[in-house]
Amino acid sequence: MDFIVGTFYTPRLFTLRFTPDKDIRKCKLEIKHTSDAIGGHSWLSLSSDKKTLYTTVWASPPAVASYKVNTDHTLTPLNSKPVRAMSGYVCNSSTTIYSAGGPTGEIYAIDQSDGSIGPLLQQLEFRDQGAENDGQRSGVAHGDFGGLRHGSHSIDISPNGKNIYIADIGKNCIWSYTISSDQGKLENQQQWLASRKNDGPRHCWPHPDGKILYSVQEHSCYVDILSISDSGTLDLISGVRIIPEDTDEKNYWADEVRLSRPVSGAPRFLYASTRGLEKETKGYVAVFALDEEGLVKGEAIEIYGTATSGGIANAVEPAPIVEGQEDVEYLALTDSEEGYVFVLSFDGSKITEVARTQLVDEDDKTLAAATAVWL
Template sequence: MDFLVGTFYTSKLFTLRFTPAKDAKKCKLEIKSTSEAIGGHSWLSLSSDKKHLYTTVWASPPAVASYRIEDDHTLIPLNSAPVRAMSGYVCCSETTLYSAGGPTGEVFSIKKDGSIGSLLQNLEFRDQGNENDGARNGVAHGDFGGLRHGSHSIDLSPDGKVIYIADIGHNCVWSYSVTGNEGKLENRKKWIASRGNDGPRHTWPHPNGRILYSVEEHSCYVDALSISETGDLNLISGARIIPDDKDEKKYWADEVRLSRPVPGSPRYLYASTRGLEKETKGYVAVFALDENGRLKGEALDIFETATSGGIANAVEPAPMVDGQEGVEYLAMTDSQEGFVFVLAFDGNKIVEVARRQLVGEDGKTLAAATAVWL
C-alpha cells in the first residue's frame, strides 16, 4: 500500500510503502522513492483517478502546483500557478482546482493533461478595506501568511455542487455553490461556529451529503453539522477531542477524517490535535458514527501521539485491507521530528504499528506535512 507525503519546507515528495500484517509487530513502513518537488508542499490533493497530484507551495511568492503520477508512483512536475496569499489547502474536481489560504482563495481550470490552467476566479474572505478583519496577534508558531487567522481549508461536497471553507479567524464555515462546467463559485453563505472560541480549521463531508464535520482549532471540539435542502448548516452535536483533564489552550486541533466506507457508510470519525509547545504531546480521537453519520457519543479512544506533532499531526485513513476488515489503518505525519507513522484501530484502541523518519541529504530531519493514499 503506497502513499505520498509532502514536507513544509523541502523540495521533495516522498512515496512510502506500508505493508500491513495481522501481527502488528510485523507491519512495515519504508521509503520507496523520493521525487523532486517544486517547493515545500503543506497540502496534497489527488485527482479522482489518482493520476495527478495537486499541492500547495510554501514559497515566496506562494503558489499551487501539479504533478503527474507515474506507474511506479514517482512524480513528474507539470507546472505551478501563483496565488495571492500562502495556500493552506487545495482540492480538485475533474475540471477545476480550488485553493484557500488566509485572506484569499483562487479557482483555476485544469487542462486535459492534468496541469493547472487559467485563473477563473479570485475569492476574498476579508471585508474590503479592512486588513485586520479576522486577524489575531501573538499566535504561536507564527502567522503563516494569514493562515493562523483566516481561511484554512477548502473541500467539495460529494456531489461536487458545493464548496466548504473553514475560516479560523472569522470563526465560521463558508459555503459556495459550484456553477457551470467551469466550476466557478457563487451564492456564499456563512455558518458561525457554535462556540465563541472554536476557530474552524478543517471540514469534511459525509458521503451522504447531509452532514458536514468541522474540527475547531481553538476549542478542540469536532462538530457534526446538518446540511439542509437549502444548504444551511446547523449544529447536531459536538464532542471534545482531547482528554477531559487537558486545557484546550495548550493545544491546536488539526484534522478531521472519516474511515473508508467499505461496505456501507463510514463507521468511524477520526480527529487529531497538536500540542502548542514541543513538550506537549498531541492526540488522535476516534468516534463511532451511526448509519446516517451522526456521532454516537464521546470518543471511543483518545490516543496520545509520540510528539506534539509540530504543525502537522495530520491523519489520513488508508483503504481497507482484504482479510483485515476489523482493523483500520491511518497515516499520520509529524513535523517536529520528521516522522511518518501508521496507526491502527481495531474498534477499541488506537495503536502505532509502524514509523519512518524523513531525513534530508544533510542528515537533518524534514518536517512531514500531509499524506494521501494511492
C-alpha cells in the same frame, strides 16, 4: 500500499510503502522514492484516477502546483500557478482546482490534455466578507503562516460535486458556496458562524451522503457536527471534545477531522487529531463511533496520545481497507517536529502504532512532514 507525503519547507515529495500484516509486529513502513518538488508542499490532493497530484506551494511567491503520478509512484512536475496569499489547502474535481489561504482563494481550470493547471477562472475574497464572531487572535505560538491562522484555511468539495465548504479561522466561520455550471466557479456564498467564540474552524469534511459536515475547531479542540440543508445552509447538531477532559485547550491546537473508509455502507468512525502547542505537550488522535446517518454515538472510544506534539502537522489520513483485514483500519499520521511518518491501526477499540519512518535529507537533517495521500 503506497502513499505520498509532502513537507512544509523542503522541495521534495516522498513516496512511502506500507506493508500491512495481521501480526502488527510484522507491519513495515519504508521510503520507496524521493521526488524533486517545486517547493514545500503543505497540502496534497489527488485526482480521482490518481494520475495527477495537486499541491500547495509554500514558497516566495506562493503558488499551487501539479505533478504527474508515474506508474512507479514517483512524481514528475507539470506546472505551477501563482496565488495571492499562501495557500493552506487545495482540492480538485475532474475539471477544476480550488485553493484557499488566509484572505483570498483561487479557482483554476484543469488542462484536460495532461492534468496540469490551466487558466485562472475566479478569485475569492474573505477578509471583508460577512460577519465576524471573533476567535482567539493573540498568542499565536507558531507564527502567522502568511495569514492562514487569521483567515481561510481549508476548502473541500461536497460528495455530489455541487457545493464547496471553506473553514475560516480568522472569521470564526465556515463559508459554503454552490458550484455553478460555468466551469466550476463559485456562487451563492453563505456563512455559518461558529458556535463558540474561541472555535477557529480549521478544516471540514463531509459525510458521503452529503447531509452532514464535520468541522474541527483549532482553538477550542472540538469537532462540530453540522446539518446541511437542501439550500446549503449549515446548522449545528452537536459537538464533541477531542482532547481529554482534564486537559486545557489553550495548550493545544486541533488539526484534522476525517472519516473511516467503509468496506460497504456508511463510515463507522470519525477520527480527529490535535497538536500540542509546545514540544513537550504531546498531541492526540480521538476516535468516535458514528451511526448510519453520520451522527456521533456517545463519548470517544479512544483518545490516543501521539509520540510527539506533532509540530505544525499531526495530520491523520485513513488508508483504504486491506482485503482480509476488514476488522482493522490503518491511518497515516505525519509529524513535522521530528520528521516522523507513522502508521496507526484501529481495531474498533484501541489505536496502536504499527510502523514508523523518519524523513531526513542527505545530511541526516530531519524534514518537517506535512500531510499524506494514499495511492
